[in-house]
Each structure stands twice: as structure tokens, then as C-alpha cells.
Amino acid sequence: MRRTFARALALAATAAVIPLASPAPATAGVVIGGYPVDIAEAPWMVALSSRDRFGGTRAGQFCGGVAIGRETVLTAAHCLGEEVLGAPPRKVRDLRIVAGRGDLRADGGKEIAVRDIWINPRHDAYTNAGDFAVLTLSEPLDAGSVIRPAGAGDAAYKPGTGAVVYGWGDTTGNGDYASSLRASHVRVLSDAVCEEAYPGSADGTYLAGSMLCAGETGGGRDACQGDSGGPLVAQGRLIGLVSWGSGCGRVGSPGVYTRASGVATALGAGR
Missing domain, CATH: 2.40.10.10 (Trypsin-like serine proteases)
Known part of the structure; x- marks a missing residue:
């Protein structure tokens, strides 16, 4: 768990x-179910x-x-x-x-x-x-090293949208941490699916509006330990931050992400 x-x-x-x-990313993932990616692409x-x-x-x-x-x-x-x-x-x-x-x-x-x-x-x-x-x-990154968060109502959040999650985390769920950056294709899932998966338990509670979840209905593609805080990207925009879930790549237990639009709203209101 x-x-x-x-x-x-x-x-x-x-x-x-x-x-x-x-090291040795994937077999099932980027994270779980993933592939190597060049840092120049992200x-x-x-x-x-x-x-x-x-x-x-x-x-x-x-x-x-x-x-x-x-x-x-x-x-x-x-x-x-x-x-x-x-x-x-x-x-x-x-x-x-x-x-x-x-x-x-x-x-x-x-x-x-x-x-x-x-x-x-x-x-x-x-x-x-x-x-x-x-x-x-303490010093700035290069100008091209920045991604824009998707705002509330952006089409990138629509259920069924293809997205990519990135990380150096566990690639199998068994403590096999990647040394090279990996990525995995997932799909944004509906709030109803996410609420059914996480209605409230020791794992956490899915809260529509401030969270979103993504994965595949058959499991197998997901973020995992060590990927926390990394980006979920759709249509060239940041839509989520890797946050939590139950297991890695399990059927019926998609990964849950902090919704980027909620972060932007909170930061816009002032820290």
C-alpha cells in the first residue's frame, strides 16, 4: 500500500x-508502465x-x-x-x-x-x-525551462484526455528506482471514477476541485514512490502534481494528483 x-x-x-x-526504469512503468525520455523534451x-x-x-x-x-x-x-x-x-x-x-x-x-x-x-x-x-x-533557470499551469476550465482537464507523468521513481512497485528520467502515458479520469476509488479511508479522500486522478482502467500505468511532486502534463500544460494513491498501477486504484488550477488559484490569492 x-x-x-x-x-x-x-x-x-x-x-x-x-x-x-x-536504477533501471520500468517494465511496467515510470513510474509504472513507462519509457525513457530525454530531459530536453521536459x-x-x-x-x-x-x-x-x-x-x-x-x-x-x-x-x-x-x-x-x-x-x-x-x-x-x-x-x-x-x-x-x-x-x-x-x-x-x-x-x-x-x-x-x-x-x-x-x-x-x-x-x-x-x-x-x-x-x-x-x-x-x-x-x-x-x-x-x-x-x-537561489538563481534563475533558463528561460525555456518553464511550463504554464492550465487554468480552471481548461480542456486539458477533460476526462479521457491523454496526459504524461514524469519521474525518477520506482519503476516496478518493488523499490527499483530509476536513475534516468522516465515518462508514462495515462488518461485523465472522471471525478466519479476517482471518488469511487477513494471515498475516504486510510489512503486518503478524493476531493473533486482540488485533485484529479489519472491512469488506465486496466491499471499498469501510474506514478510510484519517488515520483511525488513531479508533473502531470496534458496538451502542453501542467495539470497536476504527483501526490498519492493506493499501490502503484493497480486496477481500480489510479494515481491522484494535486490539481494545478487549484494551486494557481491559491497562489494568486497570496501566500
Whole structure:
């Protein structure tokens, strides 16, 4: 079972500050059911990194993030909780993002320190509502490394729309973490399907309006542990952040995402 996609990484880190389980994306996924993708195809995709907490083999990656401004990265609020980091986020001195690097074992791209952290104060760890945070970078990304969130009512949110989720997370559901960026094709599912899958339990509660879910009716394509905070993209726009679900790629248990339009609304109202 999985409550949030970063939890398994926290458990790995508490055992010792050593690299997480191995590379080799997919078989069933990007994440689950996925394929390799060049970072040039997703320049707004970044890795959240702390070598102090998660070791150096995969550049300290523990969650994903997405650049919506040259100095602004969105990620999941639960990625920055003490349950994952083992300490308050502002005490993780080497917290940074890795941009422009698809293979975490390679050089290239940029590693940029995080200058400021804002975690949504309305994040509810029980229902998983409001699962987003904002990282302000110490230096700007390249101008082309930004994606626009889809606004409320955008056609990209329509059920049945094809979307792509990206990440360096578990590719099988068994702790096989990717070193190279992966992507997986999924479909946006209706609120009715999502509410039926998650009516309220220890896994969480699906809340239409602030969440959306995506996957395939037969399972097999999904995000998984380590993909938290990464982007779900449809029609060239950001529609969601990887948040939570039950298992990885299970029939009847689609992945749940923080809806990007809700994040944009909350940020527009002021932090």
C-alpha cells in the first residue's frame, strides 16, 4: 500500500544515509508502465535533491518538481515533511534542485540551491488535500525551462484526455528506482471514477476541485514512490502534481494528483 509517493524514500533514508534502491526504469512503468525520455523534451522537470539525506548515487534525488517560473518550482507538500526528510526542511542544508539532467548519475545541467520554502499551511496529511509547496531558487533557470499551469476550465482537464507523468521513481512497485528520467502515458479520469476509488479511508479522500486522478482502467500505468511532486502534463500544460494513491498501477486504484488550477488559484490569492 502507499499513502504518499515519497514515503518509501523516507524509510530508506532512516535505515542509513545511503543511496536508494537501484536504477533501471520500468517494465511496467515510470513510474509504472513507462519509457525513457530525454530531459530536453521536459526541460521544466527537476529533481529535488539532498545528498546528506539520500546519498549520492542518484544525486540525492527523493522527489520531483516542476518549474513554473525561472526561480519558482512546485512540488508536493509531503515531500518536505519531517516524515520524509527526517528533519525540518530548513535544517536540510544541502536542499537543492537538479535541472537539465535526465540521468542522475551523470554530470551536466545545474544544481541550484533552494533559497526559500513555502509549504501550503492548509495541507491535510490525512485526506492529502492541499498537497503542494513552492521552492524559490537561489538563481534563475533558463528561460525555456518553464511550463504554464492550465487554468480552471481548461480542456486539458477533460476526462479521457491523454496526459504524461514524469519521474525518477520506482519503476516496478518493488523499490527499483530509476536513475534516468522516465515518462508514462495515462488518461485523465472522471471525478466519479476517482471518488469511487477513494471515498475516504486510510489512503486518503478524493476531493473533486482540488485533485484529479489519472491512469488506465486496466491499471499498469501510474506514478510510484519517488515520483511525488513531479508533473502531470496534458496538451502542453501542467495539470497536476504527483501526490498519492493506493499501490502503484493497480486496477481500480489510479494515481491522484494535486490539481494545478487549484494551486494557481491559491497562489494568486497570496501566500
